[in-house]
Amino acid sequence: MFGVGARDILGQSRREMSLDLASLVGQIVDLAASLKTRERERAARLDFALNILKSLSADFDRLRHKIDASKTTWLVAGLKEKIDLRQAAPSCPDDFIILASDGSHIDVDRHQSARCFLINIGVAQLQYGRNPDARLLSFPTLYFKDNEVVIVSPDDGQRIPIKEQLLGVKRSVEECRILAERAVELKADLPLVALLDGSLIFWGLIGQAYDEFVIRELLVEGFLEHLNMMKGLSRDRQLAVASYISSPQSTDVVNVLRLAVCPYETVDCDRNCRGKFERRECDVVGGLLDRDLFARLLAPGERSAIFSSRSSVVMKYYGVQEVDFFYIRLDGEVARVEIPLWVAEDEKLVELVHATISDQCRLGLGYPVALGEAHEQAVVTGADREQFWGLVEQVLADDGMILESSAKRQSKRARWI
Numbered sequence: 001m002f003g004v005g006a007r008d009i010l011g012q013s014r015r016e017m018s019l020d021l022a023s024l025v026g027q028i029v030d031l032a033a034s035l036k037t038r039e040r041e042r043a044a045r046l047d048f049a050l051n052i053l054k055s056l057s058a059d060f061d062r063l064r065h066k067i068d069a070s071k072t073t074w075l076v077a078g079l080k081e082k083i084d085l086r087q088a089a090p091s092c093p094d095d096f097i098i099l100a101s102d103g104s105h106i107d108v109d110r111h112q113s114a115r116c117f118l119i120n121i122g123v124a125q126l127q128y129g130r131n132p133d134a135r136l137l138s139f140p141t142l143y144f145k146d147n148e149v150v151i152v153s154p155d156d157g158q159r160i161p162i163k164e165q166l167l168g169v170k171r172s173v174e175e176c177r178i179l180a181e182r183a184v185e186l187k188a189d190l191p192l193v194a195l196l197d198g199s200l201i202f203w204g205l206i207g208q209a210y211d212e213f214v215i216r217e218l219l220v221e222g223f224l225e226h227l228n229m230m231k232g233l234s235r236d237r238q239l240a241v242a243s244y245i246s247s248p249q250s251t252d253v254v255n256v257l258r259l260a261v262c263p264y265e266t267v268d269c270d271r272n273c274r275g276k277f278e279r280r281e282c283d284v285v286g287g288l289l290d291r292d293l294f295a296r297l298l299a300p301g302e303r304s305a306i307f308s309s310r311s312s313v314v315m316k317y318y319g320v321q322e323v324d325f326f327y328i329r330l331d332g333e334v335a336r337v338e339i340p341l342w343v344a345e346d347e348k349l350v351e352l353v354h355a356t357i358s359d360q361c362r363l364g365l366g367y368p369v370a371l372g373e374a375h376e377q378a379v380v381t382g383a384d385r386e387q388f389w390g391l392v393e394q395v396l397a398d399d400g401m402i403l404e405s406s407a408k409r410q411s412k413r414a415r416w417i
């Protein structure tokens with residue numbers, strides 16, 4: 001009887017609990033005041049930063065040399081064009097194809113006895129012009145074999161499980177693989193933009209101390225090989241690869257300004273500013289994002305100059321697939337568009353990417369419609385996950401395999417209140 005009563009009391013308490021908003025009113029007022037002050041300070045820094053940016057084109061070569069010689073603790077963009085360049089969007093071709101892929105996954109669940117994961121890749125193939133067409137596809141794949149759920153060292157047999165952050169990297173590889181395979185199947189007489197969501201840079205491999213064999217399998221022999229396939233296709237048709245980053249958090253270009261105002265001719269953060277966290281000269285433009293700059297510099301539809309990423313993983317592994325990028329101002333935001341070096345070096349391909357992404361965002365109410373459709377094909381909901389694991393258990397049970405799941409898993413399926 002006591003146990004039943006305890007559950008009743010606990011359930012009633014949970015139903016009656018609510019957030020005490022009245023006690024938060026004063027703190028929210030303080031928050032608003034703090035945000036207003038920070039916004040005034042940010043606006044002043046932004047005005048100063050824009051003045052610096054506009055002055056830098058006069059000494060373009062000297063700035064490039066200073067970047068190349070610098071040793072900074074922050075990522076600085078490489079310069080490909082004059083830093084204050086503004087380029088209006090060209091017109092789209094009369095006929096073209098946008099091919100986009102996006103992915104979702106169900107991770108390995110340690111509370112399940114069946115060790116497996118699922119990757120679902122959505123694809124949108126949209127043809128514009130005199131013969132419009134649209135195809136929406138999804139490619140779900142279950143990985144469960146021993147050689148599929150781990151990465152094995154060819155030297156000592158070490159096995160690294162593919163899960164969590166590493167599974168996110170694996171999914172990016174599959175998004176690019178499907179994109180390349182679909183590009184091969186499309187007719188070659190129409191310009192084609194192959195579009196990915198998110199960065200071309202495998203940030204998930206940086207700072208995680210992954211062994212070289214892991215990086216080689218996923219990045220060098222995986223992602224970059226798929227990009228190489230599309231580079232090969234571009235010899236016979238007008239094909240560009242690009243990735244779209246909404247609401248980018250990057251500061252690569254702002255960091256060029258930090259470097260420009262540094263009083264040292266040869267910038268070396270560790271030597272010149274070690275332990276100096278206040279009153280650094282470069283902090284006059286600190287706290288800004290690249291998108292803040294280009295929201296003020298660019299008019300709607302315009303792109304910025306093209307920059308190169310000097311990320312360590314790009315410089316070490318990417319080679320001919322070096323990641324370059326530009327910013328584009330749209331009606332709703334400033335986005336970052338990343339392109340491989342072979343696209344950046346072809347003016348017609350840059351114009352194709354610029355024109356089609358501008359058009360896609362206009363059609364998609366601020367976001368590329370092809371990527372939005374690909375996402376819809378790829379998305380895996382919480383209900384999908386529950387149904388997936390339920391189906392796994394049912395099929396295994398029907399086959400006479402009764403596998404135990406953890407107590408935590410069972411408690412989630414049968415709540416005691």
